Amino acid sequence: MRYLDLQPEVLAFTKVLRYWVPLRIRYYDHYGYLRYYIPDFVVKTENCFYLIETKGKEDIDVRYKDKAATEWCKSTTKGTGFPWIYVKIMADDFNEFSTLNLSQLIKNVGYTQFALDEIH
Numbered sequence: 001m002r003y004l005d006l007q008p009e010v011l012a013f014t015k016v017l018r019y020w021v022p023l024r025i026r027y028y029d030h031y032g033y034l035r036y037y038i039p040d041f042v043v044k045t046e047n048c049f050y051l052i053e054t055k056g057k058e059d060i061d062v063r064y065k066d067k068a069a070t071e072w073c074k075s076t077t078k079g080t081g082f083p084w085i086y087v088k089i090m091a092d093d094f095n096e097f098s099t100l101n102l103s104q105l106i107k108n109v110g111y112t113q114f115a116l117d118e119i120h
Contacts, residue, residue: 001013007102008101009101009102009103010102013043014041016041024037025038025068025069027064027067029064030061039053047083048084048085049082049084050106051073052087052088053065053088066086070086072084087106089109090109094109
């Protein structure tokens with residue numbers, strides 16, 4: 001992704017690919033079936049890792065994926081002692097604010113807070 005290549009605060013990043021970067025996060029969909037969510041990118045900065053999801057539009061299971069990814073980051077942070085943060089960036093927001101650096105973009109348009117108590 002050209003945007004990440006141009007960010008001086010980004011030390012490394014990878015597109016998460018099903019077979020090359022096997023990061024799959026378990027979640028239960030709206031029917032209660034076990035599924036696996038694969039985020040779009042992992043980005044390493046000096047201060048943390050970002051697990052980044054880019055979305056064009058919401059689908060019926062997005063809130064379940066968001067919850068699972070947020071919990072995965074909390075657990076991984078606890079296990080590694082290095083912060084992991086889940087960020088969702090909507091395509092329209094990225095298109096509008098892509099001139100910002102990564103930390104500014106995340107601060108302004110990244111959706112990192114979710115109402116986890118709303119999901120049962």
